[in-house]
Amino acid sequence: MDILDKRIVVTGAAGGIGKALAKAFKNEGAKFVLIADIDGERASETAAELGFKSFKLNVGNEEEIKSLIDFMNKEEGGIDIFCSNAGIGGVPMLLDVTTEDWQNIWDINVMGHIHAAKHVIPQMLERGSGYLVNTASAAGLLTQIGSAPYSVTKAAALSLAEWIKITYGAKGIGVSCLCPQAVETAMTAQGAGTAGVDGMITADECAASVIEAIKIEKFLVTPHEEVLEYIKRKATDYDRWISGMQRLQTKFEDFYKTILNQPQSEKDNS
Helix, strand or coil: CCCCCCEEEEECCCCHHHHHHHHHHHHCCCCEEEEEECCHHHHHHHHHHHCCEEEECCCCCHHHHHHHHHHHHHHHCCCCEEEECCCCCCCCECCCCCHHHHHHHHHHHHHHHHHHHHHHHHHHHHHCCEEEEEECCCHHHHCCCCEHHHHHHHHHHHHHHHHHHHHHHHHCEEEEEECCCCECCHHHCCCCHHHHCCCCECHHHHHHHHHHHHHHCCCEECCCCHHHHHHHHHHHCHHHHHHHHHHHHHHCHHHHHHHHCCCHHHHCCC
16 A cells, blocks of 8 residues: 555554654655654654644544544545554463453454444445555464463454455455564663564564555565574474573573563553
8 A cells, every 4th residue: 555645543652662653654655643652742752753743542442533523524425545563562471460460462463453343344345445454463373471461461452454355355454463573662771581582673663564564455564584494494384493492581581570570651652
């Protein structure tokens, strides 16, 4: 899809990957980019910096997603590209994760994508064109050592994007799923653990990969090329791959002990 003159929504756009995406869309000549984020103040600052408008949004709340789409329909006449990018790291490990913790990360990392797709796809089908970009993670392909909730929700986000592409791809709906390893954002400010084994890229580099994928309508976006090789190894010999991940787990146990001892506010930055 050509980005020129498109009307775009980016969630989680106050900073990190989301802000980088908004900047990249502006540079590609997008007509309008809505800066949506749960942090309304930062979203407003980012919108002012880029010359767009902001929208305070909790992606886990379906009514707020519907309100955002209504806003875009009234202000811009519709949405051409919806980047469902917002996400959180959640509580690490498994044994100390409460049911409420699971529900919180599920609402944001999975239901946020579901709400967006459910309410924006109808107008795209009516037009015969539209594009969804869902931010998942390499963790959705390869698991995330040290965090069951993050791993499970990112795998679910990837699965949803696959389903949408299979179901609606022949009806004019483009879909890309972003699955990076470590990216320089607030979430990785205290370190990236195993996600950083192949180095950390900038949010701008990540956004550039997304722009390229949209232009050629490529589904899987893996800014870290090593991820594709890991997927092949996993598919070829699952047990051997798990053994390798167990060794990696042992190597990074001290790192995750440190994460567990952090205040919760530091764990949930996204």
